[in-house]
Amino acid sequence: MDTIASFFSFITTPVSWIIVQFHSLYGAVFGESSGWAWGLSIVSLVILIRICLIPLFVKQIKATRAMQTLQPEMKKIQERYKNDKQRQSEEMMKLYKESGTNPLSSCLPILAQSPFFFALYHVLNTIAQGKTIGAMNSDLVASAQKAHIFGAPLASKFTDSASVIEQLDASVMDVRVVTVIMIVLMSLSQFFTQRQLMTKNVDTTVKTPFMQQQKMLMYVFPIIFAVFGINFPVGVLVYWLTTNVWTMGQQMYVIHNNPTPGSKAQAAYLERLSKKVERKGSVSGRGRRAIVKAIVAKGRDRNPAERKFINGLNKMGLAAQPDGTVVKSEKLAADQSQDGDTTHTGAAKRQQPKRQTKAQRQAAVKAEAEAAAENGEPQAGKPAADKSQGGATRAGGPGNGARSRAQSGRKGPQQRSKSSSKK
Structure with missing residues (x-):
């Protein structure tokens, strides 16, 4: 550990200086030797570091999602060149280059925090020994040694002997109870962070070894923190618990707003x-429009949830645009009403009695044809003329009726010949 501490010694001065500046602020409120003043100084250091690391966190998210997308292709390369490791690694590097993906990008936030973590560990370990370091002079070192959080000195560890803890004006029981509680909270926060990533924010349509690795890390990381946590000073546990809580909250935000x-x-x-689009009739916010834009650009490659979203917009009479906005689509609304949609336009179209009028007309024609058949008329297709001729038969007697039917019989072929000649 001394070798690692000396390697990161270049950053111990900036870290100690930041802690001193925050301590001067909180010391004016809680007292210079208060554990809260020093504890909040460490918490503020974590928040400042994590704010600076937000761009790296965004890159980590993009890299992780890109790696998930590439997993099927990577698996094909591994199976194709399983007997040629050199060709396999060459194809992997080619795939990373073509897709613009860097496997190490997912580790950037952890790697960027490592120097600060070891620098803080070295600072607190030096304070426990009563030595000055960086911006910490002898007065500040003495003040930090007296600082307790729930009865445990910031520089104490679970593995410290009773004599070392007594020199820091504390009891072994207090130190071990506080450190165990913080180690448990640190491990649980790490487990919950990884679990919500695996259960909520992983592409379930792709089954790859990457998912199995993530599941394994979900159980391995908490164990690692629990094992190494007993060798961390209380101040470092405060640092690591704070950064775990920050990561958990940051990930919850990303899962909720950009899954x-x-x-x-x-x-x-x-x-x-x-539901928001249905209520407002538009997509508000640049982030939401970016998500809708990405869904539109996928076309036929949309997953079931994305297809359901697009179909839902169509049922509302809306159409998603390539720029991420939505507009009203009267054509889509008309199509949905013809398919049985219960929109206002569809209801208006169903109220039109066109079919009923046609049925009534067909029934009337059928009734007239039956009436003509009962009267013995051969021209069932011309009920009006047949009725008039039938009336003449009844008025003029059987002879007149026969002559009328003969005439109508003669006229029928003439009319058919005329129509054929016209054609």
């Missing part, structure tokens, strides 16, 4: 977005 495509979180997000 991984194909995940359960995306299905829940698109359902919420669909």
Whole structure:
């Protein structure tokens, strides 16, 4: 550890200086030797570091999602060149280059925090020994040694002997109870962070070894923190617990507002977005428009949740545009009404009695044809003329009726010949 501490010694001065500046601020409120003043100084250091690391966190998210997308292709390369490791690594590097993905990008936040972590560990370990370091003079070192959090000195560890802890004006029981509680909270926060990533924000449509590795890390990381945590000073446990809580909250925010495509979180997000669009009639916010834009650009490659979202917009008479906005689509609304949609336009069209009028007309023609057949008329297709001729038969007697039918019989072929000649 001394070798690692000396390697990161270049950053111990900036870290100690930041702690001193925050301590001067909180010391004016809680007292210079208060554990809260020094504890909040460490918490503020974590928040400042994590704010600076937000761009790296964004890169980590993009890299992780890109790696999930590439997993099927990577698996094909591994199977194709399983007997040629050199060719396999060459194809992997080619795939990373073509997709613009860097496997190390997912580790950037942890790697960037490492120097600060070891620098803080070295600072607190030096304070426990009563030595000055960086911006910490002898007065500040003495003040930090007296600082207790729930009865445990910031520089004490679970493995410290009773004599060392007594020199820091504390009891072994207090130190070990506080350190155990903080180690448990640190491990649980790490487990919950990894669990919500695996259960909510992983593309469930892709089954790859990457997912199995993430599941394994979900159980391995908490154990690692529990084992190494007993060798960390209380101040370092405060630092690591704070950064775990920050990571958990940051990840919850990302899962809620920018979930991984194909995940359960995306299905829940698109359902919420669909309700907002239905209520407002538009997509508000640059982040939401970016998500809708990405869904539109996918075309036929959309996953089930994305297709459900697009179909939901169509049922509302809206159409998603390539720029992420939505517009009203009268054509889509008309199509949905013809398919049985219960929109206002569809209801208006169903109220038109066109079919009923046609049925009545067919029934009337059929009735007239039956009436003509009862009267013995051969021209069932011309009921009006047949009725008039039938009336003449009844008025003029049987002879007149026969002559009328003969005439109508002669006229029928003439009319058919005329129509054929016209054609």
